Amino acid sequence: MNIVDWAVSTMDSLGTLGVALLIFLENLFPPIPSEVILPLAGVAAAGPNNTYWAMLLASISGSIAGAWLLYGLGRLLGPERLRTIFLKLPLLHVKDYDKTVDFMDKHGHKAIFFGRMVPGVRSLISIPAGLYAMPLGMFTLLTLAGSTIWNTVFLTIGYVMGSNWTVIEPYTDIFSNVVYAIVALVILVFAIQLIRREVARRRLGLPDPDEALLEQEENRTEDSGRDGATEDSGRDGTTARPDGTSGSAR
Numbered sequence: 001m002n003i004v005d006w007a008v009s010t011m012d013s014l015g016t017l018g019v020a021l022l023i024f025l026e027n028l029f030p031p032i033p034s035e036v037i038l039p040l041a042g043v044a045a046a047g048p049n050n051t052y053w054a055m056l057l058a059s060i061s062g063s064i065a066g067a068w069l070l071y072g073l074g075r076l077l078g079p080e081r082l083r084t085i086f087l088k089l090p091l092l093h094v095k096d097y098d099k100t101v102d103f104m105d106k107h108g109h110k111a112i113f114f115g116r117m118v119p120g121v122r123s124l125i126s127i128p129a130g131l132y133a134m135p136l137g138m139f140t141l142l143t144l145a146g147s148t149i150w151n152t153v154f155l156t157i158g159y160v161m162g163s164n165w166t167v168i169e170p171y172t173d174i175f176s177n178v179v180y181a182i183v184a185l186v187i188l189v190f191a192i193q194l195i196r197r198e199v200a201r202r203r204l205g206l207p208d209p210d211e212a213l214l215e216q217e218e219n220r221t222e223d224s225g226r227d228g229a230t231e232d233s234g235r236d237g238t239t240a241r242p243d244g245t246s247g248s249a250r
Contacts, residue, residue, distance in 0.1 A: 012044075015049065019037075019041045019055055019058040020059065020065070021062065022062065023037060023059045024063075025066070026062075027062075027063065027070065027126070028066055028123070029123075034151075038059060038154035039154050039157050039161075041055045042154070042156060045158070046159050052155070052159055063147035063151065064147065067116075067139075070123070070124070070126035071129055071139055073127060074126065074130020074132075075130040075131075077131055078131070079131060079133060101132065104128060105132075108128075108134060111128070112125055112134070112146070113142045116143060117146055117149060117150045126139075126143070
């Protein structure tokens with residue numbers, strides 16, 4: 001069963017709930033194309049058992065639910081862990097982290113809004129919003145606005161054109177492939193720049209600019225572990241002795 005047959009079967013079985021579920025899954029698994037799911041929802045909306053507005057609201061609900069889940073994953077990771085990851089990756093330095101934070105500070109709202117209308121990016125843009133702790137209300141508003149535009153366009157195409165919507169499918173595939181190619185090219189250029197910078201640093205014998213910061217991070221982690229061990233020993237009524245044994249606290 002291909003993606004079209006599966007989507008049609010899901011919508012026939014679950015109606016608007018099926019549309020919400022499909023769009024929710026599309027957020028989590030970018031290979032599921034909303035450019036196909038939404039026109040099919042529009043075709044279904046033109047039938048006797050569904051309405052245009054119900055299908056549109058269901059699709060938007062699925063978009064927001066999926067975005068919230070990815071946003072939550074970003075918040076769980078958090079900016080502190082992200083900074084540590086930047087420090088420990090061999091080609092990235094803390095200044096790269098600072099540049100990324102600056103970008104999100106200056107352009108984060110635009111990235112979330114327009115990212116909702118870019119295939120591939122629209123599914124993953126929610127994670128950076130969570131990483132940099134964008135307020136949930138603002139994130140939801142931007143996601144709602146971008147998703148409403150995107151979903152309305154493709155659902156309306158299916159609703160107006162009916163089963164003939166497939167005539168535009170090759171063009172949506174071309175558009176998606178172009179976007180994927182641009183994203184891959186940007187990532188490749190960024191990776192090449194990082195590699196060239198690191199090669200130049202090592203060739204010149206320059207020290208790692210983040211070595212001291214990484215050592216501080218490791219020391220802080222060790223101190224936290226020791227503090228936790230001390231608290232545990234206090235709770236169970238024992239104290240550590242210099243010889244490594246423990247005894248009851250008096």
